[in-house]
Amino acid sequence: MTRPLVELIDIEKHFGGIRAVDRVSLDLWPGEVVGVLGHNGAGKSCLMRILSGAMTPSAGEIRVNGSPASFSSPNDARAAGIETIYQTLALADHLDAAANLFLGRELKTRFGNLDDARMLAEARTVLARLNPNFKNLRDPVSSLSGGQRQVIAIARAIYFDTKILIMDEPTAALGPSETAMVADLIRQLRDEGIGIFLVSHDMHDVFELCDRVVVMNKGRLVGAHAIHEVSKDDVLSLIVKGELPADWSARNLMAEAAQ
Amino acid sequence: MTLASRPAAMSARRSRAAAFQFLPDAAKLHRLSALATLFLLILGFALASPAFFSVNNGLTILLQTSVIGLLGIGMTMVIITGGIDLSVGSVLALSGVASGMAIKAGVPVGPGMAFGVAVGAACGALNGLIVTRMRIPPFVATLGMMLMARGLALQLTGAAPISQLGEAFGRLGNGALFRIVEMRPNGFPKVIFPGIPYPAIVLLIVAIAAAYLLRRRQIGRHIYATGSNEEAARLSGVRTDRAKLYAYAMSGALAGLAGIVLMSRLVTAQPSEGVMYELDAIAAAVIGGASLSGGVGTVPGTMIGAFIIGILRNGLNMAGVSAFIQQIVIGAVVIAAVWIDHIRNRP
Known part of the structure; x- marks a missing residue:
């Protein structure tokens, strides 16, 4: 591939006098996981x-x-193959798993009616892939566990023809085994050529999964590094101070020099 | 969990799931209790007054309930989106007046009635636009419309009813399907079978259509999603503003239809008709299981609620309870219904 999946060029967002996003440029390539911190x-x-x-x-x-x-x-972005898993999960609590999975993109019969049978069958297939124990598909999602709700939100993002996936704190509400499942899934999607933005606070996850990290501070992009260039301390310094430590040099180069 | 214990646990889970199927879920339980209340009311009133349990009184209840039911169906849609429509009583009056004036001006009865429904739909759409575009809370927006629609109806007519609308105008409200009338030798007609009143048929058709819309169509699904979690629905690509606008417009149109039915029954367009009807409609929806916090509500439930309100009013009348006491009773019933809703939603 010679061309990035998506490029953000000099993006700004102002709220009154506040610059929430200040001239940020960022790109994402196929099969790449970029941590956003x-x-x-x-x-x-x-x-x-x-x-x-x-x-x-x-x-x-x-x-x-x-x-x-x-x-x-959001429909325009989805049409371009950009799917998002929100930290809040963005589920309608009173609807069941299948209705949430297809919310906004309901399958319909020939007569334009909702095709609940087909949506349920499809939901069963895609949810079983993520969590084989997922059986209570007809219950309103408010009665499901945090992990099951997360699985629905993830399923919704990967069921459709996804090219770019934004994951906002995907493991914040999960237990250890479910976190491992999400990590496996991220690797699998990356291998399929999907580009992933992983917004996370969990430094361990970031270093485990990401190919590249970008760090934002006060609306500006203060650092973009391949993961093997930096250490956790370097990234923390970027997050807190907005700059690398004074004596910084690329970690992998230092390692080579030491040899 | 060891491998050996797994099948046992799974079968336990399965049998528990089977046990739960005998126990209806909370929504069904609520509807069953509402149905039970309805039967208790009928039983109680039938014992209190022999005239209550007669065909003629049954027809009267059906007629009264058809208006509450039509308003209640529209109200249910709005309540599911998480809103409220306080303007239905006034919109009902304005629509009836608009229809009456059109017919007085020479428009045939059919198009004149359709015009009344269209006026109602327009009022509802305006409600929806005020709520979605101007971001005014539904309570305030529809309270304003309640005053404006009532004021307009009174201003247009000079507060005087429009009468002499012709026999054709009264047919919808007073006619019945399969009515069998025999002329007796003395020249007076005798009703052998009173038939099914047209308002009841209108209510049945609207109820089926609305239930179909909410359960089987995309817009219905989006109405539920909007009320359940508006931000989530929006992020999922649901056009929540459109869903709300649709619900308010439907509520207005059904208020218009209810107005036509009511005015047709009186064969007079009354600008002061329908005061406080919005409360009956809200009560019907809430008794039927709709939640004022949105996302929950069904048409069958609201139908049960409408019949509870209709029978309560009629039965109290038949038992000779004064109108003042009736207000007290219905007020208490509404508070009780909302209270039950709160208990139900408590985790």
Whole structure:
């Protein structure tokens, strides 16, 4: 592949006088996992919401496969193959798993009626792939466990023809085994050529899964590094101070020099 | 868990799931209790007054309930989105007046009635636009519409009823399907079979259509999703503003239809008709299991609720209870229904 899946160029977002996102440029290549880090309020959620169509940028350009795109609603971004797993999961509590999985993209019969039977069957297939113990598909999702709810949110993002996946704290509500399942899934999707933005606070996850990290601080992009260039301390310094330690040099180069 | 214990645990889970199938879930339980209440009311009133349990009184209840039911169905849609429509009583009056004036101006009865329904739909759509575009809370937006629609109806008519609308105008409200009338030798007609009143048929058709819309169509699914979690629905690509607009417009149109049915029954367009009907409609929806916090509600439930309200009013009338006491009773019933809703939603 010669061309990034998506490019964000000089994206800005202002709220009144506050610059939540300040001239951020970022790209994502096929089969790449990019960790997006930063304090709460550093602008990373804002940037991801712009990419997922939930928010419109004040300035800047988004390119998908090299051609300019503008997303005025989440549907536009989804049409371009960008799916998002929100930290809040964005589930309608009173609806069942299948209804949530297909929310906004319901399958219909020839007469335009909802095809609940087919949606249930499809949901059963895709959910079984993620969690074989998922049986109570007809229950409203408010009665399901945190892990099951997370599985529905993930299933919804990968069921459709996804090229770019944004995961906002996908493991925050999960236990150890479910976290491992999500990690496996991320690797599997990466191998299928999907590009993933992983928003996370968990340094361990980031170093385990990501090929590259970008760090935001006060709305600006303060660092973008291949994962083997930096240590956890370097990344923490970027998050907290907005700059690398004064005596920093690329970790992998240092290792080579030491040899 | 060891391998040996796994099948046992699974079969235990399966048998527990089977046991739960005999026990209806919370929504069904609520509807069953509402049905039980309905039967208790009928039983109680039948014992209190022999005239209550007669064909003629049954027809009266059916007629009264058809208006509450039509309003209640629209109200249910709005309540499912998490909103409320306080304007239905006034919109009912404005629609009836608009229809009456159109017919007085020479429009044939059919198109004149359709015009009334369209006026109701327009009022509802305006409600929806105020709620979605101007971001005014539904309570305030529809309270404003309640005053505006009532004021307009009174202003247009000078607060005087429009009468002499012709026999054709009264047919929808007073006619019945399969009515058998025999002329007796003395020249007076004798009703052998009173038939099924048209308002009841209208209610049945609207109820089936609305239930179909909510359960089987995409817009219905989106109405539920909007009320369940608006932000989630929006992020999932549901056009929540459209779902709300649709619900308010439907509520307005059904208020218009209820107005036409009511005015047709009176064969007069009354600008002061329908005061406080919104409360009956809200009560019907809530008694039927709709939740004021949104995301929950069904048409069959609301139908049961409408019949409870209709029978309560009628039965109290038949038992000679004063109108003032009736207000107290219905007020208490509404509070009780909302209270039960709160208990139900407590985790």
